Amino acid sequence: MIGAIKTLSLFSGAGGLDLGFHQAGFEIVACVEIEEAYCKTLRANVGGNRALGPDVEIFCQDVNAFDPSRFVDAGIECIVGGPPCQTFSAAGRRSGGVIGTGDARGRLFERYCEILALVQPKVFVFENVYGLPGANGGGPWREMLRAFSELGYKLKAEVVDAADYGVPQHRERLIMVGYREKDFIFPMPTCGPDSPSKAPLVTIREAVADLQSSDEPYHDGLGGMYGHLLPLVPEGLNYSFFTAEMGHPEPQFAWRSKFHDLLYKVDPDAPARTLKAQPGKFTGPFHWKNRHFTLEELRRLQSFPDDYEIVGRYSQIVGQIGNSVPPRLAYVIASSVRDQLLRSKKKLEFPVRPLGFSSTFRQRQRQRSRTFHEIAQRAIEQQYPKSRLANQAVEAIHETYFVVSEGHFKRIEKDTAPRKLAGEERSYKIVVRETKGKISIDFARRLASAEVRGSIRITGLSKYLGRIDRVDVVTSIGDYRDIFHIWVAIERALIKRSRFFSLIDIYGHYANRGDTVNIVCDFGLATTPSERLLEFVSNSSSCGTFMTKKHLSALVKCNLRELDEAITNLRDERFDVRTSRTHPIITGDKVIATYPFPLLSAKALVISKVEMLDSSAGQDNSESGYAQSYLPL
Structure with missing residues (x-):
């Protein structure tokens, strides 16, 4: 590839970022990825006329074990990749709190810096979750910026919405570009009201049009606990349609009692919400005809081309799609890096943002929320006529x-x-x-x-x-x-x-x-430590916030060994008391009781996440092609 920009990919995942860079003329010489399932996908797209090119070396190993010395003085101009995001993600906040750089995964940026220092590329592109800059008061983000700057790189970082760059999905990601020479300015959106052309956002209907059948009927639902509700959900809304806050006359959920993807049915004439890597049976996005999207449709929503092969069982493929950077977004970023920093052009493929530009995607997000209330009210009027809502004596x-x-x-x-x-x-x-x-x-x-x-x-x-x-x-x-x-x-x-x-x-x-x-x-x-701990966590005022084990042991009048034993006893009785043992995302000495009552569903997991992962290694936790739906612990 004449004039190609030799690029090393770290934390490659299923290759979404790499694919976008390759499409923009970057030569991906090697990918480093720890998960074998993802490496199988990468290998499937290497060779001949395949999507990632003929000669990409796949290192299926921990980035800490990867030896970058062979790429020193090898003409590498660019390094791309983003470390795992669980320690800073919104899902992590709801699961166990953001621990950021307090967890080993949150410190992988240090390895990223070590490789940058050895290979000395002209440019690097770092991708991560949008919440990283604000996590833990911004401390981890400032630490990262300092580490990258000390290597001699100037930095530009923005949170962007993939939908503004032609992806039929609202997906906010943090993009940071590091460079030594010239200057980098982020590209203007290619779609939406912020774009120069004012071209409309790419809708789901546009993205999957040729995959639809006009003969397909509207489905009755999914079965199970919540499945029968799906046909009642208006397009664009989720379980919150059935809350008092939305004006529902017969509420069936408390406000924000579930993840926002529960029963989320897409509006086909808009981009989808962010795809998830581990959806459950009742987790959207759902097709507007009340079914799960097919794998082919999900690939389109993440902007993967049809010829890009993703390998694995159903749940593995869904996970790889959901964890990927949309290749279309990656292409726009890559083209801008190419034109501005590495292969300078007077006429840029994507115009840059003018001084003072401010994206409006967050304002538009708030406007969508107001629109959802209006949609909910219209649906309620149709589903619940006044005659049905007439007051009736209840015995x-x-x-x-x-x-x-x-x-x-x-x-x-x-x-x-x-x-x-x-x-x-x-x-x-x-x-x-x-x-x-x-x-x-x-x-x-x-x-x-x-x-x-x-x-x-x-x-x-x-x-x-x-x-x-x-x-x-x-x-x-x-x-x-x-x-x-x-x-x-x-x-x-x-x-x-x-x-x-x-x-x-x-x-x-x-x-x-x-x-x-x-x-x-x-x-x-109040006789034993287990009883005293139970009395403490059985009040809502004691639940939902972290405390140290030392503080908790003082409150329940026991030592740390007795506290650990008491936590085990309560978990045996299905009280969801969490520690670093049950949830590795929690820092070492922290503990949280989630609810003042036990988990009453047999499907709600209260075993150690570590034990669960050990026992389920190599198993497919799918049910009729979909991951099982558990209460998120």
Whole structure:
């Protein structure tokens, strides 16, 4: 390739960034990527007339083990790549908090700098999540800028939306260009109101038009817990359509109780929201005809050409697509780097931003949010005519029932008290009464050798449950292993009187709650560290924020070894108390309790993420072609 710009790719992934640079005339001489599944994709696109060119060497290894010495004095003019983003991502914030450079993955920029120092390219292009500059007060970002600058590079960085550069997807990414000579100015958007041409953004319908069949019917939904709701979601909206904040007359989710991709159905006449690498059964984007997008359609939404081969099982391919830089965005950046810094041209392929230019994509994002409210109101008027919303008297429900249980999920409900129990079985009597605005529950362990009395009070429910604002529970239990079944009884009572599906749907996601529902518990347990920890985390005021183990151990009056044992015991009872052992994204001595109640769904994972990864290595966690949907831990 005459005049090609020799380029080394780090953290190559499935090659989206590399492909865009190759299309712009850069010669990718080598790719360094740790994941074998991604390396298989890279290899499949090397050779002959394939997408990445005939001669690309693939190093399937940790970048820390990669030896860059052979590329010293080899004519490398450019290095591209972005380290893994989990430690700075929005998903990371909801999963366990942003730890940034406190995690080994967050320090991979140091290896990036070491390779830059050895190879000495004229230019490098660093790509990462849009939230990196603001993570942890901006400290990690300032540290990175200092490290790159000390190598003698001038730096320009911008957060851009891929949709403004011809990708049929709103995907915000941080792009940083480092260079030694001349100056670099980011290119103007190629589409949208900020572009010189004012060309419209590329829509989903345009991108996948030839993959559609006019005979395809609208589908009924996905089945399962939430699948039947998908046909009711207006185009462009998600689960939030069913919230009180959107004006829904029969709310089924608390505001921001789920990831925003739950039940997200695209507006075909606009770009999609950001594709995800690990979607669940109910995670969008969904086709406007109420189905998952096909792999061919997903590739188009990420701007991969049809001849680019992505290798693996369904879930692996979806992951590679979702983790990729859109090649179209990469092409625009690469062409600008080429024309301005490496192969200077008087007439640039993409005009640069004028002095004082300010992108409007964030303002447009806020405008879309306002538009979604208007769309929701129109859909509600159609789906819920006034005759359906007429006030009707609701009969209060009073009931008494008995439960025989062995473990968490082997439960039998009875109308009469069991006469005897077998093995490890436990028996409970539950009495539920409803009066105006209040549910009262008496929960008693039967046939226990000792009884401890306690209480639970839940307030702030009326926003979501209408006629019910408060739940008062009187408990009489044998030990803390009975508490799981108390919460099953509470969830059962609330769901029976609403259109919600689970207790978490009512309470809200721990990381982004509206702070409407308040829970105060006193089970009368305070003898052991496990009991004291349970009493502490069973109050909503104690949940959703990080604290150090040292501080927590002082609060529950135990030493660190006893605290670790207590956390294990509570997780065995399905309380989601997280540490660095269960969630490697959490720093060493931090701990967080997510909810003041146990996870009641059998599908909600509470095992250690490390154990899960060890046990599932090499397995395909897919269900009918789609990744299983679990409560995100």
